[in-house]
Amino acid sequence: MRYAHEVGKVRAAERALMARLPEGALMQRAAAGLASVCARVLPAVYGARVVLLVGGGDNGGDALYAGARLARRGARVHVVQAGSKIHEAGFAALRAAGGRPAAGDPADAIAGADLIVDGLTGIGGTGALREPHARLAALASEAPGLVIACDVPSGVDAGTGEVAGEAVHADITVTFGTHKPGLLIDPGASHCGVVELVDIGLGDDLPDPDVVAARPADVRPPEPGPESDKYRRGVVGVLAGGDAYTGAAVLSTGGAVHGGAGMVRFASVAHPVELVRQHWPEVVTTVIEPGAHDAKVLERVGRVQAWVAGPGLGTGDAAESLLEAVLSTDLPVLVDADGLTVLARRRDLLLRPAPTVLTPHAGELSRLIGAPREDIEARRLEHVRRAAAELSATVLLKGSTTLIAEQDRPVRVNPTGTPRLATAGTGDVLSGLIGALLAGGLPALDAAAAGAYLHGLAARLASAPHPDAAEAPISAQDVVTALPEAFRSLP
Numbered sequence: 001m002r003y004a005h006e007v008g009k010v011r012a013a014e015r016a017l018m019a020r021l022p023e024g025a026l027m028q029r030a031a032a033g034l035a036s037v038c039a040r041v042l043p044a045v046y047g048a049r050v051v052l053l054v055g056g057g058d059n060g061g062d063a064l065y066a067g068a069r070l071a072r073r074g075a076r077v078h079v080v081q082a083g084s085k086i087h088e089a090g091f092a093a094l095r096a097a098g099g100r101p102a103a104g105d106p107a108d109a110i111a112g113a114d115l116i117v118d119g120l121t122g123i124g125g126t127g128a129l130r131e132p133h134a135r136l137a138a139l140a141s142e143a144p145g146l147v148i149a150c151d152v153p154s155g156v157d158a159g160t161g162e163v164a165g166e167a168v169h170a171d172i173t174v175t176f177g178t179h180k181p182g183l184l185i186d187p188g189a190s191h192c193g194v195v196e197l198v199d200i201g202l203g204d205d206l207p208d209p210d211v212v213a214a215r216p217a218d219v220r221p222p223e224p225g226p227e228s229d230k231y232r233r234g235v236v237g238v239l240a241g242g243d244a245y246t247g248a249a250v251l252s253t254g255g256a257v258h259g260g261a262g263m264v265r266f267a268s269v270a271h272p273v274e275l276v277r278q279h280w281p282e283v284v285t286t287v288i289e290p291g292a293h294d295a296k297v298l299e300r301v302g303r304v305q306a307w308v309a310g311p312g313l314g315t316g317d318a319a320e321s322l323l324e325a326v327l328s329t330d331l332p333v334l335v336d337a338d339g340l341t342v343l344a345r346r347r348d349l350l351l352r353p354a355p356t357v358l359t360p361h362a363g364e365l366s367r368l369i370g371a372p373r374e375d376i377e378a379r380r381l382e383h384v385r386r387a388a389a390e391l392s393a394t395v396l397l398k399g400s401t402t403l404i405a406e407q408d409r410p411v412r413v414n415p416t417g418t419p420r421l422a423t424a425g426t427g428d429v430l431s432g433l434i435g436a437l438l439a440g441g442l443p444a445l446d447a448a449a450a451g452a453y454l455h456g457l458a459a460r461l462a463s464a465p466h467p468d469a470a471e472a473p474i475s476a477q478d479v480v481t482a483l484p485e486a487f488r489s490l491p
């Protein structure tokens with residue numbers, strides 16, 4: 001796992017470690033790590049034109065000491081100072097090594113640099129960047145040279161990933177001690193480029209992480225053993241589709257079929273059942289007669305280990321009764337799409353002892369918790385946590401970074417995916433896939449996280465089947481088709 005800690009915890013760990021070390025030792029560790037990444041990516045350090053963008057805090061100090069190290073190796077290092085304050089000792093070290101303030105318009109120095117080191121703000125940055133920082137951030141983002149952000153791209157809120165105004169778009173972010181949540185969560189994450197973690201020795205002083213992102217080896221779908229049979233591997237029941245929407249039923253069922261369940265049962269009104277049978281002959285189907293939506297329907301469907309309810313189900317009384325019946329069981333239930341719209345008016349249905357997984361996008365979450373959609377998109381971490389607490393459920397918030405929250409657990413950030421996933425029907429695939437993983441016995445948080453990982457991986461593989469291939473547009477059905485390859489590519 002990659003771990004991230006909130007800013008307050010990073011500062012507390014730094015204080016604890018600093019108390020045991022000689023003054024300035026921690027900043028030297030950070031600067032040494034930063035300088036070594038700079039040296040590695042430059043074709044040659046000697047003669048390289050390096051511009052440091054330096055704010056008034058310790059983030060600027062890191063940049064100045066790293067600049068001094070590069071200057072000692074022959075780089076031509078210039079400083080663009082933002083504001084009146086500067087880290088005096090760092091500035092003195094840079095000057096002693098031959099670095100100088102940039103003369104003339106900073107725009108020219110930035111445009112002519114081989115490498116720009118962003119030391120405007122780090123974990124101390126709050127709110128939208130002020131001037132002249134904002135202009136310098138914009139100039140760096142547009143410059144032809146490489147941009148390396150020190151700790152956090154300036155303008156990104158390290159704790160949340162919120163970007164309130166202008167912010168640096170880095171090629172590489174060299175972060176110290178631990179990841180910060182804002183480096184893993186959009187919109188901040190998309191400003192970071194490649195994130196490199198420099199160990200400054202915080203290890204034992206850091207508490208449990210607040211946010212974690214899986215590495216491939218962390219994703220462990222249930223594996224069938226020699227004793228497995230279709231029932232022991234887990235049966236998933238899908239309640240989806242209606243007379244109005246049939247595609248959602250086919251796609252959600254497809255996610256379940258390729259998600260590793262021993263069997264998929266599907267129930268709906270006649271038309272979607274017919275289509276699901278055509279697409280997925282291996283699925284056991286039940287036709288629900290119009291008007292019959294109570295618990296008896298579930299008995300007719302047969303035994304399952306987990307339910308998926310909602311895609312294309314409609315939002316009327318029939319859908320509500322079906323949802324009430326399924327949430328009255330003592331089985332894990334995933335609710336998606338139309339099911340979430342119903343839940344927004346029937347939150348009482350969430351008061352149940354068994355696990356519930358909700359998979360909203362920002363619009364659906366907005367209805368569920370009564371927060372504006374724009375606020376959810378700007379501050380995804382805060383809202384997904386709030387939703388998990390208020391709704392007593394595992395909440396997977398879809399979008400440009402998928403987050404999964406469960407009360408009192410670190411929030412999982414999904415590292416896979418592509419913006420090409422933003423196409424109709426891919427969410428339905430995800431619901432069936434997670435349902436299969438739940439039926440296979442994974443706990444809710446692990447099932448949701450593994451499902452999001454495999455779904456994002458399948459989308460990448462569908463869009464660009466090998467590393468050198470250009471990305472092509474994909475359909476939701478392509479994601480279903482690529483799921484076996486996604487499973488195969490796990491270590």
Ligand SMILES: NC(=O)C1=CN([C@@H]2O[C@H](COP(=O)(O)OP(=O)(O)OC[C@H]3O[C@@H](n4cnc5c(N)ncnc54)[C@H](OP(=O)(O)O)[C@@H]3O)[C@@H](O)[C@H]2O)[C@@H](O)CC1
Nearest residue numbers: 014027056057058059121122123124125126128129130151
């Ligand atoms: N502590 C340690 O042991 C270690 C810390 N390390 C490093 O220290 C960094 C944290 O340093 P920090 O606490 O000095 O804060 P920092 O990120 O430089 O920001 C403060 C400056 O930004 C300014 N500013 C804020 N918001 C702004 C805005 N919107 N627009 C414009 N300006 C804004 C603010 O100005 P003010 O508001 O005070 O006028 C102040 O000048 C951390 O990220 C890591 O790089 C490493 O060396 C490892 C050891």
Ligand SMILES: Nc1ncnc2c1ncn2[C@@H]1O[C@H](COP(=O)(O)OP(=O)(O)O)[C@@H](O)[C@H]1O
Nearest residue numbers: 361398399400418419421422424425426427428
């Ligand atoms: N900008 C984006 N980058 C990456 N993935 C995205 C982006 N926007 C949406 N997605 C993903 O695409 C899928 C869309 O799901 P959803 O909104 O439910 O669509 P639908 O209801 O049409 O199936 C989700 O997995 C979501 O995380």
Ligand SMILES: [K+]
Nearest residue numbers: 118121152154
């Ligand atoms: K920075």
